[in-house]
Amino acid sequence: MSEPRRLPCPERIVDMVGFAFGVGCCGGFCMTFARSLRNFPKGHRLSGAFAAAQTRAPLLGSTFAMWSGLFHSFDCAVSQRHADPQGSRSSIDAAFCGFLTAGVLSIRSGPRVASINAMVGACCVAFIDVISGNARL
DSSP: OOOOOOOOHHHHHHHHHHHHHHHHHHHHHHHHHHHHHHHSOTTSHHHHHHHHHHHHHHHHHHHHHHHHHHHHHHHHHHHHHTTOSSSOOOHHHHHHHHHHHHHHHTGGGOHHHHHHHHHHHHHHHHHHHHHHTOOOO
């Protein structure tokens, strides 16, 4: 069975950033609403939770979009390096892109924290790749 073709790199980055923003907003709204529903005082729970979720959801969506944009930029760079921008990619490439993304996003915290976060990012992306069935070496 052949792998479906992916969008070319610039379009794929924009497409995935938009998708990640939408997912982050929806997930962030639900998570913040549920947490705020529990924490607001009686009589103000529903309105307070809705206001808090409405305020917080775009922030979480933009965080997801930033992570996705950087990850797919690195993914395009790695796939260009292999001279196969439309073809399949290995799990090692995905883990390497996760490593770079998490490391770059946490570099301001110092080299020790950035290296730990980079390793966690690589492990998370590799785990997601294995779970989704896209694992290839």
